[in-house]
Amino acid sequence: MITPDRERQVTTNNVALITGITGQDGSYLAELLLQKGYEVHGIIRRASTFNTARIDHLYVDPHDVGPRLTLHYGDLGDGSRLNTLIAAIRPTEIYNLAAQSHVRVSFDEPTYTGDTTGLGSMRLLQAVRAVGISCRYYQASSSEMFGGSPPPQNESTAFYPRSPYGAAKVYAYWMTRNYREAYDLFAVNGILFNHESPRRGETFVTRKITQAAARIALGTQKELFMGNLDAVRDWGYAPEYVEGMWRMLQADTPQDYVLATGVGVTVRDFLEASFSHVGLDWQDHVRFDERYLRPTEVDALVGDATKARTELGWVPTVCAADIARIMVDADLKALEHEAGSWHDTPDVPSWRVGA
Known part of the structure; x- marks a missing residue:
């Protein structure tokens, strides 16, 4: 500690x-x-x-x-x-x-x-x-x-x-x-x-989705309640983005x-990638709940990181579908560990720095 x-x-x-x-x-x-x-x-x-x-x-x-x-x-x-x-x-x-x-x-x-x-x-x-x-x-x-x-x-x-x-x-x-x-x-x-990433807070939509997919696959949860599935976001991989932060402070001026990755993905797409990774159809488990809607919605955020690529040499490599799979695998492992069913599994996922 x-x-x-x-x-x-x-x-x-x-x-x-x-x-x-x-x-x-x-x-x-x-x-x-x-x-x-x-x-x-x-x-x-x-x-x-x-x-x-x-x-x-x-x-x-x-x-x-x-x-x-x-x-x-x-x-x-x-x-x-x-x-x-x-x-x-x-x-x-x-x-x-x-x-x-x-x-x-x-x-x-x-x-x-x-x-x-x-x-x-x-x-x-x-x-x-x-x-x-x-x-x-x-x-x-x-x-x-x-x-x-x-x-x-x-x-x-x-x-x-x-x-x-x-x-x-x-x-x-x-x-x-x-x-x-x-x-x-x-x-x-x-x-x-x-x-x-797998370290995303549990109240954020991506982690909420991947945890639910893992729990439903393990039989400890039945349904997932969601709001707007049509929102488009540009999802990247957190370890790559902190490298970009550091590069900004190393610049001459x-x-x-x-x-950003420059690729727009809907919440529905992220659901599909997460649930299909554990052999589930998300439509069998996801329910709409208006409480998760924002008073004012942001329909689409998709970034253009040309300047960072050109001036900082920063290039993202991990796509949203890969992130969904990485997060689901990490949540499965954590839930299995909590349940005491620690099976023989491959080495820790590659998202672990130094792994």
């Missing part, structure tokens, strides 16, 4: 600070940076229980003289604490991945979403400026900022957010550009389209980039 360590001054060349380190992207990014020799620090919120399952394996390294991953209590709502942490850690790179990132929940919690996802980014930028360190800053922007703008969407597409989450991300995007232009901060926006 990872426990937060006291703040300490850092003298190594590459020091990264990650907000949202316990999430899907934060865990993959921490792995990547540790493999590249970084000292990695993460900010986590104080809670009654630890939520570090995605990164626990990174903390203990028998070949290392000591942990290069350190966690600190903090919150994007507390600007004073952010100042203290940045002054103590003095990171060379900051990756702001923290947010209330569930689009449907943002309609129920618009104030909290705006404060955390929008104003929280401004507090972090202001802390960097106030402390006066020289660092490179990555802001996790989102394809949800495009909302109602027709695809394909790229860096020049007009924003038209259709949710409190999307609107908050637009605010964070423009504040990042403002601090870059007003204070000469090396700050970039990574406008990432949907990206998934700070610029904003879209990361």
Whole structure:
């Protein structure tokens, strides 16, 4: 189990600070940076229980003289604490991945979403400026900022957010550009389209689908309730997308980039890929529930990542159907393990970094 360590001054060349380190992207990014020799620090919120399952394996390294991953209590709502942490850690790179990132929940919690996802980014930028360190800053922007703008969407597409989450991300995007232009901060926006993995949160639609497919295949669930199956999304593979984040901060000049596969896939398509992988017809098990509809729907998000391909050399290779199969296999293995039916199976899937 990872426990937060006291703040300490850092003298190594590459020091990264990650907000949202316990999430899907934060865990993959921490792995990547540790493999590249970084000292990695993460900010986590104080809670009654630890939520570090995605990164626990990174903390203990028998070949290392000591942990290069350190966690600190903090919150994007507390600007004073952010100042203290940045002054103590003095990171060379900051990756702001923290947010209330569930689009449907943002309609129920618009104030909290705006404060955390929008104003929280401004507090972090202001802390960097106030402390006066020289660092490179990555802001996790989102394809949800495009909302109602027709695809394909790229860096020049007009924003038209259709949710409190999307609107908050637009605010964070423009504040990042403002601090870059007003204070000469090396700050970039990574406008990432949907990206998934077995570490995706269980309330997000892709993980909800793959877990249901696995459970129905194992006989522990009968039905899956869904909302809009016609929504089109551009689904990529999270480990590839965090590589793109890192590449943005290695560029000679700070610029904003879209990361996407360029392929639109419907929710229905993802259902088909997931259920067919375990020999099931999704139509026998999926039921419609209007509670899962958004007050304002985003019909299609499909990105054009030409700029990232050309300038960063970033090329996605894993398609949505492959992601569905990877996630279903991981969920099957986890459920079998929980049930105590740990059968002889092949080696861990290739999504495991270092496997």
